[in-house]
Amino acid sequence: MATDYRPMWTKLGLDLEAHDALLEVLGNMYQTTYLSQKNRPKGMGYLDFVMGEVHGLRIQELENAKAQGRKVIGTFCVFVPDELIIAADAISVGLCAGAEFGFEDAEKLLPRNTCSLIKSFFGFKLNKVCPYIEASNMIVGETTCDGKKKAYEIFKGIQPNLYIMEVPQMKNAADRELLKSEFIRFKNELKNLTEVTIDAARLKKGIDTVNNRRKALYRLASLRASDPAPISGLDALLINQVAFYDNPVRFTESVNKLCDELEQRVRDGEGVFPKGTPRVLVAGCPMAVPNWKLPAIIETSGAVIVGEESCVGERGTQNLVDDSGTTGEALMNAIVDRYFKIDCAIFTPNESRLTHISEMAKKYNADGVVHYALQFCSPYSVESYQVEQALLKEGIPSTRIETDYSQEDLGQLQTRIEAFIETLKS
Amino acid sequence: MATDYRPMWTKLGLDLEAHDALLEVLGNMYQTTYLSQKNRPKGMGYLDFVMGEVHGLRIQELENAKAQGRKVIGTFCVFVPDELIIAADAISVGLCAGAEFGFEDAEKLLPRNTCSLIKSFFGFKLNKVCPYIEASNMIVGETTCDGKKKAYEIFKGIQPNLYIMEVPQMKNAADRELLKSEFIRFKNELKNLTEVTIDAARLKKGIDTVNNRRKALYRLASLRASDPAPISGLDALLINQVAFYDNPVRFTESVNKLCDELEQRVRDGEGVFPKGTPRVLVAGCPMAVPNWKLPAIIETSGAVIVGEESCVGERGTQNLVDDSGTTGEALMNAIVDRYFKIDCAIFTPNESRLTHISEMAKKYNADGVVHYALQFCSPYSVESYQVEQALLKEGIPSTRIETDYSQEDLGQLQTRIEAFIETLKS
Numbered sequence: 036m037a038t039d040y041r042p043m044w045t046k047l048g049l050d051l052e053a054h055d056a057l058l059e060v061l062g063n064m065y066q067t068t069y070l071s072q073k074n075r076p077k078g079m080g081y082l083d084f085v086m087g088e089v090h091g092l093r094i095q096e097l098e099n100a101k102a103q104g105r106k107v108i109g110t111f112c113v114f115v116p117d118e119l120i121i122a123a124d125a126i127s128v129g130l131c132a133g134a135e136f137g138f139e140d141a142e143k144l145l146p147r148n149t150c151s152l153i154k155s156f157f158g159f160k161l162n163k164v165c166p167y168i169e170a171s172n173m174i175v176g177e178t179t180c181d182g183k184k185k186a187y188e189i190f191k192g193i194q195p196n197l198y199i200m201e202v203p204q205m206k207n208a209a210d211r212e213l214l215k216s217e218f219i220r221f222k223n224e225l226k227n228l229t230e231v232t233i234d235a236a237r238l239k240k241g242i243d244t245v246n247n248r249r250k251a252l253y254r255l256a257s258l259r260a261s262d263p264a265p266i267s268g269l270d271a272l273l274i275n276q277v278a279f280y281d282n283p284v285r286f287t288e289s290v291n292k293l294c295d296e297l298e299q300r301v302r303d304g305e306g307v308f309p310k311g312t313p314r315v316l317v318a319g320c321p322m323a324v325p326n327w328k329l330p331a332i333i334e335t336s337g338a339v340i341v342g343e344e345s346c347v348g349e350r351g352t353q354n355l356v357d358d359s360g361t362t363g364e365a366l367m368n369a370i371v372d373r374y375f376k377i378d379c380a381i382f383t384p385n386e387s388r389l390t391h392i393s394e395m396a397k398k399y400n401a402d403g404v405v406h407y408a409l410q411f412c413s414p415y416s417v418e419s420y421q422v423e424q425a426l427l428k429e430g431i432p433s434t435r436i437e438t439d440y441s442q443e444d445l446g447q448l449q450t451r452i453e454a455f456i457e458t459l460k461s
Numbered sequence: 462m463a464t465d466y467r468p469m470w471t472k473l474g475l476d477l478e479a480h481d482a483l484l485e486v487l488g489n490m491y492q493t494t495y496l497s498q499k500n501r502p503k504g505m506g507y508l509d510f511v512m513g514e515v516h517g518l519r520i521q522e523l524e525n526a527k528a529q530g531r532k533v534i535g536t537f538c539v540f541v542p543d544e545l546i547i548a549a550d551a552i553s554v555g556l557c558a559g560a561e562f563g564f565e566d567a568e569k570l571l572p573r574n575t576c577s578l579i580k581s582f583f584g585f586k587l588n589k590v591c592p593y594i595e596a597s598n599m600i601v602g603e604t605t606c607d608g609k610k611k612a613y614e615i616f617k618g619i620q621p622n623l624y625i626m627e628v629p630q631m632k633n634a635a636d637r638e639l640l641k642s643e644f645i646r647f648k649n650e651l652k653n654l655t656e657v658t659i660d661a662a663r664l665k666k667g668i669d670t671v672n673n674r675r676k677a678l679y680r681l682a683s684l685r686a687s688d689p690a691p692i693s694g695l696d697a698l699l700i701n702q703v704a705f706y707d708n709p710v711r712f713t714e715s716v717n718k719l720c721d722e723l724e725q726r727v728r729d730g731e732g733v734f735p736k737g738t739p740r741v742l743v744a745g746c747p748m749a750v751p752n753w754k755l756p757a758i759i760e761t762s763g764a765v766i767v768g769e770e771s772c773v774g775e776r777g778t779q780n781l782v783d784d785s786g787t788t789g790e791a792l793m794n795a796i797v798d799r800y801f802k803i804d805c806a807i808f809t810p811n812e813s814r815l816t817h818i819s820e821m822a823k824k825y826n827a828d829g830v831v832h833y834a835l836q837f838c839s840p841y842s843v844e845s846y847q848v849e850q851a852l853l854k855e856g857i858p859s860t861r862i863e864t865d866y867s868q869e870d871l872g873q874l875q876t877r878i879e880a881f882i883e884t885l886k887s
Binding site: 143146180182199201203204207210215385411437 | 488499572606608610611612613624627629630631638642643806808810834837844845846847863
């Protein structure tokens with residue numbers, strides 16, 4: 036990096052030594068997992084740049100915006116409506132963490148039987164290595180799973196600017212009412228923080244910005260239906276990960292530019308792997324940066340990933356907000372309607388997710404589905420049984436993987452994935 | 462048993478061979494854990510009788526009631542309002558299971574990382590050994606924890622008469638609205654099943670019946686504040702367990718009769734253990750029959766249990782329903798208000814539980830608190846950290862135990878419990 040960001044990191048309260056260690060691990064992982072890939076689209080240069088500056092330039096941008104009076108909102112979940120954050124002229128950044136860092140400290144506060152994602156954001160915070168959380172004016176947690184819901188209570192002791200949003204568990208009329216009242220409460224909280232009154236025009240701008248980002252990601256997703264796939268699953272996952280913290284307008288432009296290139300590739304029959312390579316859909320838990328473990332195993336074991344049914348993927352981006360309303364009330368209702376459709380495994384029943392996985396497998400011409408659950412994530416690990424049953428009925432092969440952020444099971448996972456891919460070839 | 466219940470069990474679809482095996486295990490456990498206790502109150506004879514007939518006479522009573530047109534409702538959670546079930550002239554029975562039985566079959570449907578309580582009710586069902594579930598006309602599940610919420614989806618495939626009630630996760634106004642709408646939905650479902658219209662008079666009867674049961678249990682609880690304790694924690698736990706499936710009026714009478722005897726014991730300074738025996742409050746996850754593992758270890762390691770902060774205990778029974786209303790609407794609101802106060806660890810934040818544990822410790826003159834979490838129960842195992850911190854502030858010693866239904870960790874638990882009790886003596 037040309038710029039010296041150390042004064043900024045110090046000001047944010049980071050532990051420079053621990054942070055250096057994290058950046059080195061990250062840099063090495065990125066080199067091994069990403070830069071070693073063959074036939075990458077040129078447009079990935081933008082993502083390489085963003086990743087190189089992930090704790091540098093982007094944090095500088097947030098600090099600059101804050102110096103101009105804007106606020107930064109850190110989030111952990113796709114249920115937090117970016118539309119409202121943008122409408123309040125604030126900046127949304129994703130805080131989910133994907134690396135085994137500081138787990139020993141996290142386990143002093145949390146049971147060992149806690150999923151890696153939760154331990155990771157505790158570890159990052161306790162080890163003072165996450166500039167995003169330190170740069171945030173408000174952190175939004177939510178009552179999605181038991182693990183997060185209860186861990187946030189402890190987290191609030193070390194992160195007092197934590198705000199909790201409730202998410203319902205069923206999809207009845209009373210649940211929509213609850214979600215709506217929670218979105219209104221959040222809107223008021225944003226107003227208190229930013230002193231911006233969110234009117235219809237501001238809501239419209241928020242909706243358009245986020246819808247455009249979604250549309251760019253749909254465009255990317257649809258191009259992956261081609262054989263050969265014009266982009267690797269690893270690169271597509273990275274794009275979905277970066278969507279959570281990059282400037283949304285710049286990000287959308289970059290993804291659309293990349294899609295222009297991929298369209299040309301599709302016309303030319305050019306891909307990242309040979310035509311006929313076994314095609315896999317990954318479904319399940321979100322994968323936060325730098326959790327590239329399972330996709331890297333899949334794509335170095337002779338298959339290509341053609342879609343992600345995940346919060347960091349199509350579960351998080353599917354469905355646009357209807358932008359036809361002209362009043363604040365109508366637009367708020369449209370936002371609630373869109374988020375109420377999210378088919379996270381925290382809902383019961385959650386049939387639409389089962390349907391969506393089958394639809395994605397067909398739409399992207401997948402030969403099989405790898406269901407991924409983080410160890411100790413009850414919602415997704417229990418639901419994986421129903422996913423398997425639903426796919427069986429559709430005649431779509433699937434396998435269920437349960438793992439964590441450690442590297443200990445790499446060999447075992449590789450053996451299982453290779454065996455599964457072998458079955459897809461026949 | 463004098464009566465031959467085998468024709469009834471066969472009619473209910475039980476697997477007689479597996480059921481015999483279960484009854485034998487249960488009988489042996491009861492002998493070893495309960496009948497071997499010294500200085501038991503005479504009034505426990507009723508409980509010994511009930512336990513001896515737990516799969517016999519009580520099931521016969523349910524079958525007789527059904528023959529007269531009444532309905533049986535099986536429940537898993539203290540959030541299901543018995544008042545409404547009784548108002549509908551139906552019979553409520555608890556279905557939570559406390560034994561490691563059929564786990565191998567349960568694990569074909571559920572992740573291995575699932576708590577023993579959930580595996581147990583799956584195991585009982587899959588092995589056809591629970592006459593209560595087979596005798597039920599409707600089973601009520603609820604969205605309390607992730608494990609149960611998602612497991613019920615799979616359970617519905619083998620138990621189609623399963624109905625799901627949503628429980629909110631916070632205690633804001635919108636959450637009370639949600640709970641109220643769920644109680645109204647449940648009331649309507651009961652009406653559909655029983656063809657009984659629940660009016661104010663019927664509600665009043667339901668409220669009185671359940672309030673009286675609670676009052677008898679409060680009376681029992683308060684007598685345990687004495688030193689020496691007039692009844693063992695094991696026996697008091699059993700009473701709380703039997704409360705879930707015994708006839709509520711008969712049960713209440715029997716508990717009050719037992720309390721008369723215990724009052725005399727208190728006056729006489731008579732107890733189950735010598736005066737000065739270290740006194741322990743157990744807080745945490747519910748213990749369903751025959752989950753007596755931890756209490757048995759505590760009371761054979763030199764301490765007496767003087768209270769249970771648990772669903773099967775004072776968390777489940779605290780707070781009466783205000784019965785002063787005269788309209789159906791007022792009484793329904795009173796029921797909602799009472800259940801909305803339950804401080805289950807599924808709520809966030811859940812400060813009142815922390816306060817309640819300290820209050821119970823003081824009220825019952827406990828020297829220390831044993832917090833009990835079932836392995837893989839996120840709500841209680843995460844919250845155990847806050848419980849420990851809150852008790853530390855109050856200067857109340859505590860220890861955190863995480864275990865399951867297996868017998869494998871008996872030695873290790875005993876060592877830990879003995880060491881903790883030793884610290885209470887100093």
